[in-house]
Amino acid sequence: MKQDYFAANNIKYVDYKDVELLKKFLNQNARMIARKRTGVSAKSQRSLSEAVKRARFMGLLPFVAK
Amino acid sequence: MEPVENTNEDAKTTRIYEVGFLFVPTITEEALATDVGALKDSIGKHGVAFISEEFPKAIELAYTMDRTIDHKRQKYDRAYFGWVKFEADPEMLESIKKTLEANDKIIRFLIVKTVRENTLSRHTFSRHNANGNTDGKPKTVISNDEGNTPSAEAAPATEAEIDKQIEALVVE
Numbered sequence A: 001m002k003q004d005y006f007a008a009n010n011i012k013y014v015d016y017k018d019v020e021l022l023k024k025f026l027n028q029n030a031r032m033i034a035r036k037r038t039g040v041s042a043k044s045q046r047s048l049s050e051a052v053k054r055a056r057f058m059g060l061l062p063f064v065a066k
Numbered sequence B: 001m002e003p004v005e006n007t008n009e010d011a012k013t014t015r016i017y018e019v020g021f022l023f024v025p026t027i028t029e030e031a032l033a034t035d036v037g038a039l040k041d042s043i044g045k046h047g048v049a050f051i052s053e054e055f056p057k058a059i060e061l062a063y064t065m066d067r068t069i070d071h072k073r074q075k076y077d078r079a080y081f082g083w084v085k086f087e088a089d090p091e092m093l094e095s096i097k098k099t100l101e102a103n104d105k106i107i108r109f110l111i112v113k114t115v116r117e118n119t120l121s122r123h124t125f126s127r128h129n130a131n132g133n134t135d136g137k138p139k140t141v142i143s144n145d146e147g148n149t150p151s152a153e154a155a156p157a158t159e160a161e162i163d164k165q166i167e168a169l170v171v172e
Helices: A019-023 A042-057 B029-044 B090-102 B159-170
Strands: B015-023 B049-069 B072-088 B106-113
Touching: A019 A042, A042 B106, B015 B029, B015 B049, B015 B090, B029 B049, B029 B072, B029 B090, B049 B106, B072 B090, B090 B106
Parallel strands: none
Antiparallel strands: B015 B072, B015 B106, B049 B072
């Protein structure tokens, strides 16, 4: 059964500074993992993607990784 | 039809914002406090109410950034990353932005709308998936307090545990 991690942990606001959390939803190339694989809801995935983009802009996460 | 006058002055809308910033790595650790103070003063001039902050920490940037200072392009691989959260009138935001843009010690900054509560989650993971519970109802979910506030006494999960649990979540 797929479960939305953010709903399960009562996370209402995905913070871009929470790099360790965001990294769990990125693959080896630093690309986001599809929600089909992670089970994240569409709403949470949108928040997550916003947070990832903010973290990338601030140099906390890479845009691409080898 | 008469225009409706808004007489409620107290209902001035304020919002919670957060400014994340990257200070140039050339600042010494001792001078950092002064620069943070100056930055807060410059933001504070716009009539904001500070809620919380994190003192800048030296970080390795994920990629090389450049910023033109005095007509010279400077490249940075390291920076001091910090943030301040405050309550402000949305109309003041443009002037806050201009103040930050004029600061030569800032490589980059980011203004975001946020919430008053602490948004940094402690990495608590639900275990029901790992136990093979497929009824869809989380039974032993280790959840945070309302608004992601981490509890002080919650023991931090180890890296290995977190990896294991996220793997369980990722597996279809």
